[in-house]
Amino acid sequence: MSAVLNVWRRLPPKAKVGTVLLGLFVLAAIIGPEVAPYDPSFQNPSPSLSMQAPSAAHLLGTTQSGQDVLSQLLVGIRLTLELALYVGVIAGFLSVVVGVTAAFLGGVWDEFLSLMTNVVLVIPQLPLLILLFGFLPQKGQLPTIVVLSATSWPWGARVIRAQSLTIRNRDFIAASRESGEKTWRIIASEMIPNEVSLIAANFVNTVLYAIGASVALAFIGLADLNSWSLGTMLYWAQSQQALQLGAWWWFLPPGIAVAIIGTSLVLLNTGIDELGNPRLRVSRTARRIEGHRVWGTDPTPVLAELAATRGRVGAFLHSFSRNSLLDETPAGGELR
């Protein structure tokens, strides 16, 4: 307990705010459906309960068909966070597998996996998602998880590969290799523990992305519209013209909930960064675009021996990447 308290005390204020905010929503996701005062789908036929402003009986008012907004919100938070959690875990796993494999095998394999990663990265995501959903026979939680996981791993794979490359050349890896450790053991117990903070940050980013993407997809109607998530709430509020009818209590809560969850994740991530790297505390915050980390200048020193490990085919494949632009040696001795 005191250890937990100690960690808490050392957390930067940003991370504390993020943890508390996120904790509230996770709590709502866990107990929400049990404490929801009404069935979110129950349509109260009484006309006086249609589009009712917030009151003691309905803390966030009612929808046009007399459904309780607070109950919808409590149930919706669980579905949205659940989806994001699954996507974060699956896509995070894929990122680690691709990133670490690429870095550890090196040579042709590395360049081939990097090429694949870059190809998936450069294809615009939302049109791809819309295309995939257009052909899916059914829409719902599981297909969304599968599709979002399958399209969101490349960001993490890139970052984890870069980090694995620097770790791979450290002495302790060489030492365990000399002492005859098996490859999978080196990867599992020497490399991955050194990347935990990066994997955590990547997980948080993927969760953030999954929330945004799933809400946007549900909003344009590409979800199971009979279930309650933050996205489908917004879809129904919009399609039944909540704003035009002045029912702000119907439209604003799901949007603000998404915004607060998003902000808390960003704050948490910035906090994790600052905890792991004191230099960041003063001036730098994370560089992000739409929740994804965008790497600017790479502070990692250039390791010249990499050029030797990149074979002829590997160097050929590498020369097609944008990063080859910044190579100091023609064979490609740069890290990322």
Added chain:
Amino acid sequence: MPFILRRLAFYLVAAWVALTANFFLPRWMPGNAVQNIMSKFPNLQPSAYAALEAMLGVGHPGSLWHQYGSYINDVFHLNFGTDVTEYPASVSSLLAQSIPWTLVLVGTATVIAFFLGTALGILAGWRSGGSLDRVLPGLMFLQAIPYFFLALVLLELLAVKAHLFPLAQGYNAELVVPGWHWNFIASAIDHSILPAFTIVITSVAGWMLQMRNVMITTVGEDYVVAAQAKGLSSRRVIFTYAARNALLPQLQGFGLALGFVVSGAIVMEIVFSYPGVGLLLLNAVTSNDYPLTEAIFLVITFAVLLANFIVDLVIVFFDPRVRAREAAR
């Protein structure tokens, strides 16, 4: 082989992957346009199936390789087939109607957001810890708000309540006839201000944060300190020494972020009922219009690849190191 040619090869590979995925998806997934029409009209005889296939050109005669070959050939000749919902219009003609709207609006808004965000980022990075840094948590919140949500709230406040802007559509269809005359252009501009504004305010924060962070790293470099020590004016140090070098990662990020810009634009068009590619895509998906859906996906992907290629050209132009290395090879 010069760098640019290699990048071109990379984009060709990416384009081929998109093309191939687009070819195989409808063949793997259940459901197609003909079945869709058949289920819409239950009194159609099963024998009409082949006739419908021939009419829409979606039948798959010949081997898979043969189909693949003719598919690639069709795409090269911009022949995307006949549209299912707006039969007998061709998919290409529908695309030709909506592409200019998206290109002008999204292109302009993105360029404005990029330059504005970069300029703000330069300022914030130069004076890190200053007053611009204090708005950072606000910017994070702005970025975390779902894009369409903000757009809808702005639409409600500025268009419905305040009547400052028109509600929806790309121009006023009741008053003006599309054409190259001032009335139409004025109406189109009037209808584009609010959508463009929402794109700018939601994406400017991303550019600003990135530029600020790179700028902070660059400002710490020795050559910047040396330039200051020489007594050069702040303006010269900021723009010719620090910002010029900090701009390169920003440009690289620009290429990767384009996919997100396009996604935002799609949702924007849906919110504003703007007659562009995004709205067309949504309508195509919701009405199971497969040929149109696939064609739009390809067009958007190719546009993003092309824009990335242009970014590469700009990077080569801006970075003397690259040019020197190319010359040395």
